[in-house]
Amino acid sequence: MSSWIVSHLWLIPSVPLAMALVVLSLTNSQQRLAAALAVAGQVVALLFSLGAFVATLPTPGYRAVQNFTWFTFGEQALRLGFVLDPLTAVMLVMITFVSLWIFVFSIGYMAEDAHFTRFFAYLSFFSAAMLGVVIANSLLLLFICWELVGLASYLLIGFWIHKPSAAAAAKKAFITTRIGDIGFFIGMLWLYGRTGTLLFYDGGKGALESAALLSLGAAATWIALLIFCGAAGKSGQFPLHVWLPDAMEGPTPVSALIHAATMVAAGVFLVARVYPLFSLGEIHGVTTSLTVVVWIGVITALMSALIAVAQADIKRILAYSTVSQLGLMMVSLGVGGVAAGIMHLLAHGFFKALLFLGSGSVIHGCHEEQDIRKMGGLRRVMPVTFLTYAIGMMALSGVPLFFSGAWTKEEILHATSLWSASHLPHYFMLLGVVLTALYMTRQMIYVFFGSRGSASNHAHESSPVMTMPLIVLATCAIVFSLVLTPAWPWLHSYLSGERPALNWSLLITPTLYVSLVLVVIGIGLGVLIYRGARETDPVERALPPVFRFLENRMWLDELYDWTVLALARFAARLSDFLDRYLWDGLFRLGSTLVGFFGTLTKGFDERAINGGVNEATDWACGLGRGIARRHSGQVQTYLGAIAIAMVALFIFYAWLT
Amino acid sequence: MTPTLQLFLILSSALFCIGLLAALSRRHAVFILIGIEMMLAAAGLNFIAFWRFGPQPAPPTGVMITIFAIGIAAAEAAVGLALVIAVYRHLRTTNIDEIDELKG
Numbered sequence: 001m002s003s004w005i006v007s008h009l010w011l012i013p014s015v016p017l018a019m020a021l022v023v024l025s026l027t028n029s030q031q032r033l034a035a036a037l038a039v040a041g042q043v044v045a046l047l048f049s050l051g052a053f054v055a056t057l058p059t060p061g062y063r064a065v066q067n068f069t070w071f072t073f074g075e076q077a078l079r080l081g082f083v084l085d086p087l088t089a090v091m092l093v094m095i096t097f098v099s100l101w102i103f104v105f106s107i108g109y110m111a112e113d114a115h116f117t118r119f120f121a122y123l124s125f126f127s128a129a130m131l132g133v134v135i136a137n138s139l140l141l142l143f144i145c146w147e148l149v150g151l152a153s154y155l156l157i158g159f160w161i162h163k164p165s166a167a168a169a170a171k172k173a174f175i176t177t178r179i180g181d182i183g184f185f186i187g188m189l190w191l192y193g194r195t196g197t198l199l200f201y202d203g204g205k206g207a208l209e210s211a212a213l214l215s216l217g218a219a220a221t222w223i224a225l226l227i228f229c230g231a232a233g234k235s236g237q238f239p240l241h242v243w244l245p246d247a248m249e250g251p252t253p254v255s256a257l258i259h260a261a262t263m264v265a266a267g268v269f270l271v272a273r274v275y276p277l278f279s280l281g282e283i284h285g286v287t288t289s290l291t292v293v294v295w296i297g298v299i300t301a302l303m304s305a306l307i308a309v310a311q312a313d314i315k316r317i318l319a320y321s322t323v324s325q326l327g328l329m330m331v332s333l334g335v336g337g338v339a340a341g342i343m344h345l346l347a348h349g350f351f352k353a354l355l356f357l358g359s360g361s362v363i364h365g366c367h368e369e370q371d372i373r374k375m376g377g378l379r380r381v382m383p384v385t386f387l388t389y390a391i392g393m394m395a396l397s398g399v400p401l402f403f404s405g406a407w408t409k410e411e412i413l414h415a416t417s418l419w420s421a422s423h424l425p426h427y428f429m430l431l432g433v434v435l436t437a438l439y440m441t442r443q444m445i446y447v448f449f450g451s452r453g454s455a456s457n458h459a460h461e462s463s464p465v466m467t468m469p470l471i472v473l474a475t476c477a478i479v480f481s482l483v484l485t486p487a488w489p490w491l492h493s494y495l496s497g498e499r500p501a502l503n504w505s506l507l508i509t510p511t512l513y514v515s516l517v518l519v520v521i522g523i524g525l526g527v528l529i530y531r532g533a534r535e536t537d538p539v540e541r542a543l544p545p546v547f548r549f550l551e552n553r554m555w556l557d558e559l560y561d562w563t564v565l566a567l568a569r570f571a572a573r574l575s576d577f578l579d580r581y582l583w584d585g586l587f588r589l590g591s592t593l594v595g596f597f598g599t600l601t602k603g604f605d606e607r608a609i610n611g612g613v614n615e616a617t618d619w620a621c622g623l624g625r626g627i628a629r630r631h632s633g634q635v636q637t638y639l640g641a642i643a644i645a646m647v648a649l650f651i652f653y654a655w656l657t
Numbered sequence: 658m659t660p661t662l663q664l665f666l667i668l669s670s671a672l673f674c675i676g677l678l679a680a681l682s683r684r685h686a687v688f689i690l691i692g693i694e695m696m697l698a699a700a701g702l703n704f705i706a707f708w709r710f711g712p713q714p715a716p717p718t719g720v721m722i723t724i725f726a727i728g729i730a731a732a733e734a735a736v737g738l739a740l741v742i743a744v745y746r747h748l749r750t751t752n753i754d755e756i757d758e759l760k761g
Contacts, residue, residue, distance in 0.1 A: 073720060632757060633757030634753070634754070634757055635689075635753055635756070636682075640681050643681065
């Protein structure tokens, strides 16, 4: 089966897409059928992905490409294609696997929603679009699926359309990512202009292969940066990160899907995919475009980790944590640790989906309350959620040895320490580790420890259909580390096309102690500061201005409101003013002039012509009244008249010939 | 069944008629817009079909015209939707039956 699926790679996104269409045509009373179909689609896609994954295992650095011609345009043929390599294979498995459990979780979470079937149709569509991004072998095909992901996210973030905040968040996500996509699109056109192809791999003629790269020269830096604009928009990098926290307005499974398995992964994946463009002309692994990626990543990671410390909404904390982790991945890609970045992306996919679904379970249990200050003491009421959430929290904080996130973070820190341009990113990332442990400890203490808050008084554990995905994902967050350790770096070797070697002596390295110390500092600080904290935040009491600054997201939204949006509003007012006064004024001037001449000729008209004309006007009046009766003001009547006249004209023409 | 010119013409006239029917019979302004877009798509299909089944090799005129038509249709949809929103703000309805401001 695995060789069959390699030549039918397009089937993987097609199955969820077909399910999305089928589910969309169901009525809302067929909830069971809708959920079953969507989940079945994911299961089939997962099986296909596993088949493709198995096919890549025997040969290190495996790559299978299928290209076909979309359409011929004069001399030019526009070609699209699919590619299967280790990067695609692991992404396929991760996306389908995590999506599957998010789907299962949604059955419980959305059970009482009035638009249950529509929700599952959108979810399927989202996963199909993301799978399309991953298997694309052409920048154009990738871009098409990329935009479909954007559309799906718009539909899902704004799923509760009756909430104005949800509609606004959906619009914000769509427009913000679109700004990045303009850069992506220009970069794509530039690349096509220089190389004449948008295929990644094409037997030596593709855009990422040596011949095309050589012809690019210095333009590669700009093209890479333009493409990075798109990646920054999708992956929520500074300064285009503002949409991501607002995207929390969607239902919680959507947040899990967007923040773990699909949308935000797309940007990191894109950079990894077109990495040859970024690393072209490197000197000791440093290029201009990669340096930009590193510093954008550093800013994003630190800024959002700081903001996360001062948020009160359980999902917003996780959202900023995602932004921060994505920054970390970008740093890793920028310093040359592509495999490390992708490994962290995969591990993050598992434990962040777990954390989001866990927060969904908490929110569900607390009757839709999202403020962590009103929760507390939930560990006794929701034991399963508590245990799985704790595993996710430790994986995210990077507690060494047993949790997948720790190993990948280790790898990234190692990669940053080797960067030849500067050591600052390394130290910033160490600080980021402390902050991550700090805000996650804060969240744990507020939600699960301490005394019961107002929202957690009547809390209850969620149904098995919701806790089972949590258990599965928590198991994954631990078991996944088996292939990540430096003693047996299977995934690392697989991604970089080498053969793994088993070496137990590498398991415990000095950096492990460093990160252990950092995590202990982070968690210790968290416990120290937030122990017994209620309602008012201890940091708020100690440093009110700093807390305000962070709580209000560094006033970046307000800054955009005053600059970018103010400009747009000014342009709108200007056009309105021109319309109202300039053009309208000119028009009025004209009409006044005409009126003036009219007055001049009035006298002559009234005396000489009127008498003769009166007779005729009476007749015209009668005719006009008759026609006016047909003149209903109904647009469709007019349209119908035009259609009938067209048909009459055709008949007349046919009769003539 | 091999694709022939007739087949495409039948398809495009069917598309045109469906679009016309939608534009004439739906009561919601947005659906009327959708109908108009379908009619435009039918016209585009005709261009492509005549070009494809005409003498070959030919310069890609049919495709060019259709691409421009799609571009114009996108602009038209934007204007159309803006009109619908403006009308809605003004009259608090998008039901075309209740709008007769064009009455003489």
